[in-house]
Amino acid sequence: MSQATEYEVIVIGGGSAGSMAASTAAAAGARTVMFNEGELGGLCILRGCMPTKTMLHAAHLVHEAANHHTPGVGRAELDLDFRQIMANKDAKVARFKRAKVEGIESGGYQVVGARARFTGPETVEAGGTTYRFTRGAVVASGSVPSLPPLPGLEHVPHIDSDAVMRLAERPGSLITVGVGAIGMEMSFFFARMGTRVEVVSRRPVFQDAGPGIANEMRAVLAAEPNLTHHLYERPLSLAGDDSSVTFRFMGENGEKEVEGDRLLLATGRRANVEGLGLEAAGIQIERGRIVCDEEMRTTNPHVFVAGDASGERLILHVANWEGKAAGLGAARVAGSHPVERRLRLEIVFTDPPLAMLGMNREQAASAGHDVVEATARFPQTGRAITMDVQHGIWVLQADRSSGEVLGCQILGPRADDLVHIVSGVMYYRGTVNDLLQMPWYHPTLSEVLMELARSIQRAGVGDGAVVEL
Secondary structure, eight states, X not given: OOOOEEEEEEEEOOSHHHHHHHHHHHHTTOOEEEEOOSOTTOHHHHTSHHHHHHHHHHHHHHXXXXXXXXXXSOOOOOOOOHHHHHHHHHXXXXXXXXXXXXHHHTSSSEEEOSOOEEEETTEEEETTEEEEEEEEEEEOOOEEEOOOOOTTGGGSOOBOTTGGGGOOSOOSEEEEEOOSHHHHHHHHHHHHXXXXXXXXXXXXXXXXXXXXXXXXXHHHHHTOTTEEEEEEEEEEEEEEOSSOEEEEEEETTEEEEEEESEEEEOSOEEEOOTTSOGGGGTOOEETTEEOOOTTOBOSSTTEEEOGGGGSSOOOHHHHHHHHHHHHHHHTTOSSOOOOOOSSOOEEEOSSSOXXXXXXXXXXXXXXXXXXXXXXXXXXGSHHHHHTTOOOOEEEEEEETTTOBEEEEEEESTTHHHHHHHHHHHXXXXXXXXXXXXXXXXXXXXXXXXXXXXXXXXXXXXXXXOOOOO
């Protein structure tokens, strides 16, 4: 048997988490190699965050022109070229990919274009060659679309969150199964492109954000042209071919069916860990996820996991943080390298967008806090009134004793940016009194946060003085 090629750190997977782990280990002085199967760039750039936001930008422009609520300004039906919109998406993906690959090439580590699998506790095989790591390894193999258990699915053509990026023609009608980030963003996109969209799910949209957000989103969906949401209790059957699909289900009021030209399955993604030889490395899996501790260390103490491969929170900034922690651990850098889990920032780019941060009221109460919550509706606040905003809500939670801000949920204009104000405050464990000490320019959407803090402070929260601005 030929001698194994040695590296100090081996990284399996070249997406966001993998490249972060590799660059971190290399920066720590470890001789590092990263194995990547297929196209470099990662899910976010190639088929996720960036292409979907490019597509949604076009969709929102079309919708605003035809459906705005500002008196004195006419409405217009803009011309649509679906192929050109998708071509624009592809051009931007190519631009983002070039920048990412340039960063990888200058990252100080080797890149091997092959799929690697473990053959032992400290060895992997790729392309017929055995490699050994002398410090540690990182599994960052990404994720694949998850398919729901629907009766008849195996006989019905469908598209998933990867395949939807390759569509060249706009479907006349679409059934979307799933109301997470992928399902809702793609449903808004196609509805605003002129496709009739039937969204079906077991749960109300944005239920996890709390009842106030879920109720507001119900009103948003009711006002959205071309989009209808259906709750189902039990799927009954799927039938169809390349030109038409029918989904029968038991709904709140009995049996119902919806029809569409295409079926989009948007029920999330799962860790891509099959075929990696994890058992040979002594890496344990539970319910499809690699078992790991707060520093991303697996049951093999020298192997770490990061990004979508962890199967926990499939979000870019989390993947980067996990990648850094895993890279430091694999390189055996001294000290503790836990991943930040308290802020739990998530955003869905619907219109209006949803942003969630920290804990909602129920979660905070379960964690032992005496929670005080304040709520404001955007259409009743100054700057939003000037913008003719029709929908939106901002909810803020704080601890009654300390005044520490525990979380917030925003469904409203620019929520994707507004949430970062609260994120900065929460990162430093700020309080509602800290919010009241800050200057707030008027009129802005962000000053709604000041009013929320005032409402909480009036409830007797914290020990600081209230500053009236």
